[in-house]
Amino acid sequence: MKVRLLDIAHARSGDKGDTANVGVIAMRPEWYPLLDRALTRERVAAHFRGVITGGVERFELPNLSALNFLLHGALGGGGTLSLKTDAQGKVFSTAMLRMLVDVPEDEAKRLQLPAAP
Amino acid sequence: MSRTVRVAAGQGFWGDWLEAPRRQVEGGQVDYLMLDYLAEVTMSILQKQKERDPRMGYARDFIGAMDSVMPAVADRGVKVIANAGGVNPPACADAVRDVARSRGAAGKVTIGVVTGDDLLPYLDELIAQGHAFANMETGAPLGSVRDRVLSANAYIGSEPIVEALARGANVVVTGRSTDTALTMAPLRHEFGWGATDWDRLAAGIVAGHIIECGAQCSGGNCLYDWRDIPDLANVGYPIVEASADGSFVVTKHQGTGGRVSVHTVAEQLVYEMGDPHSYITPDVIADFTTIHIEDAGPDRVRVHGIRGRAPTDKLKVSIAYRAGFKAVGTLVYSWPDALEKAKVADRVLRERMERLGLRFDEILTEFVGASATHGPLAGTPVDLPEVQLRIGVRGQDRASVERFTRELAPLVLNGPPSVTGFAGGRPKVEEVVAYWPALVDKSVVTTKVEVLK
Incomplete structure (x- = not known):
């Protein structure tokens, strides 16, 4: 079953130089293991292909049911050098939440995940 | 309690x-x-x-x-x-x-x-003593931009x-x-x-x-x-x-x-x-x-x-330096074919700037309403009611950036149709003050407290 990340997680993003960070938080703690499994570094790098020029780092915060991603080369030079509308990376959060996650039917049912429309 | x-x-x-x-x-x-x-x-x-x-x-x-x-x-x-x-x-x-x-x-x-x-008063002395203030992102030594440094604060x-x-x-x-x-x-x-x-x-x-x-x-x-x-x-x-x-x-x-x-x-x-x-x-x-x-x-x-x-035994230092000039301008194109018109306008503008020989380090075009913030992740837009064309330029040559600000408005009469949203006037040329993050030994920074009654 396809599940929208938007329906199972919330997120906030910010900047550090030319790097955007995206913190992704499971809406329910019991959904965190799914995020942890689905949002690999490779999957996130593939999602942002063509959007960022550098690599992706991934950190786990099970205490907050959250993952933190650093997206390098995301902000057109960053800070005042950047010409981008989103020079501070404020809405990389919602760009991340566009991702669709594949979940086995029985697991989706057990976790009561909302299906993608 | x-x-x-x-x-x-x-x-x-x-x-x-x-x-x-x-x-x-x-x-x-x-x-x-x-x-x-x-x-x-x-x-x-x-x-x-x-x-x-x-x-x-x-x-x-x-x-x-x-x-x-x-x-x-x-x-x-x-x-x-x-x-x-x-x-x-x-x-x-x-x-x-x-x-x-x-x-x-x-x-x-x-x-x-x-x-x-505030380390600005001692910056040269510190560099002479071997503190490189290397950029934490690029590794470049501060010497490469020293003459353009505006502020340096631990x-x-x-x-x-x-x-x-x-x-x-x-x-x-x-x-x-x-x-x-x-x-x-x-x-x-x-x-x-x-x-x-x-x-x-x-x-x-x-x-x-x-x-x-x-x-x-x-x-x-x-x-x-x-x-x-x-x-x-x-x-x-x-x-x-x-x-x-x-x-x-x-x-x-x-x-x-x-x-x-x-x-x-x-x-x-x-x-x-x-x-x-x-x-x-x-x-x-x-x-x-x-x-x-x-x-x-x-x-x-x-x-x-x-x-x-x-x-650690280091402090982060926030250094600001002059890094050229930039300007950002916008125009709004309306239905029908709003995105296509905005794209044509962008091509026309770029061709004119090229013929003028304007020199920039970067030209960035965004289509606000279609893809400015999420890029290709936003998918293909269908029949948008309007799109804002947003073009920014950045470079070392101020005259080129100035000239860019004069090239946008003419598009209203001599570019693709159904364009509006230019009432704000010409884009403003800004000096770019860029950020140079570095580290310095804690031992060279001495804070002072004064209490004024």
Whole structure:
């Protein structure tokens, strides 16, 4: 079953130089293991292909049911050098939440995940 | 019940809500009002202002804020801690003293002034001694841009603020203190936490991180359940109620809007996060993977369990340097074929600039309404009612950037049709002041505290 990340997680993003960070938080703690499994570094790098020029780092915060991603080369030079509308990376959060996650039917049912429309 | 200390956040950046400081001291009992004014590029703006007028160079908004909270400071014992001093804390302190005088509170305000973060006067000496100030992102030595440096300030920690409070200050004005130290310092002062009490110091830093962006932890900019966050027009800014053991509750005044929940706090905790195991500050390294947050009633979140460890022997330095010029201009194209028209206009403009031989380091075109913020992730738009064409240029040659600002408006009459939204006039040419993050040995930075009765 396809599940929208938007329906199972919330997120906030910010900047550090030319790097955007995206913190992704499971809406329910019991959904965190799914995020942890689905949002690999490779999957996130593939999602942002063509959007960022550098690599992706991934950190786990099970205490907050959250993952933190650093997206390098995301902000057109960053800070005042950047010409981008989103020079501070404020809405990389919602760009991340566009991702669709594949979940086995029985697991989706057990976790009561909302299906993608 | 054990004693708690209440620290209220009243500004998350220079430009934040002018009402917030007063609302924080009038909405209920607080012990400290914490005001954070400095972002990465703010110091350079202030440095330019100081060059024009030696009495300037601090966050002027702070003077209005002090005026609005003076009764609470003078008569109710609320203390204020702010990094509003920018590149000129003494001038900022003078202005605060003037406000106190005009309010008849001169004898009731003792100002602590923290200086020593400004490295600009010693920069060449330090470079000569072998401090390279290598760029933390690129590794380049500062020598490559030395002649264009506008400001250089070390991020300093809680120590001098604690000293100012111990010496009786009820208003503490600093320069480039870390945002988090402004919250941790009063807790350290009140509870007598030692300089190596890593877990408690880390807890103070986490408390600071949660409230340093003002309402961004109390319902503002919160994605979770955003439609149902109540009464943002009346949003309550956050308050930390801290205990001596380092645990604390995040809350806000009763009767205010917004929300404090595990969701709003979690979103702020991950904001601008790097490696969560190592949130490095001058005082302590906090481990964000040890933070426990739990619901503690309506608009109350309890935070505990935080671990910290010894900091490094370096301080981060914020250096600003002149890096050329830029301008950004926009036009709006309407249905039908709004995106296609905007794309044609972009091609026409670029061809004209090329023929003129204009020189830029970068030209960036965005189509606002179609793909400006999410790029290809936004998919293919269908039949948009309008698209804003947004073009920015950046380069070392000011004349080229100036000429770009003259090339946009003609498109209204000599480019593709159905265009509007040019009433703002020509784009403004701005000097780019770029940020150069570096590290320096702690031993070369000496902070100083002056207490003005």
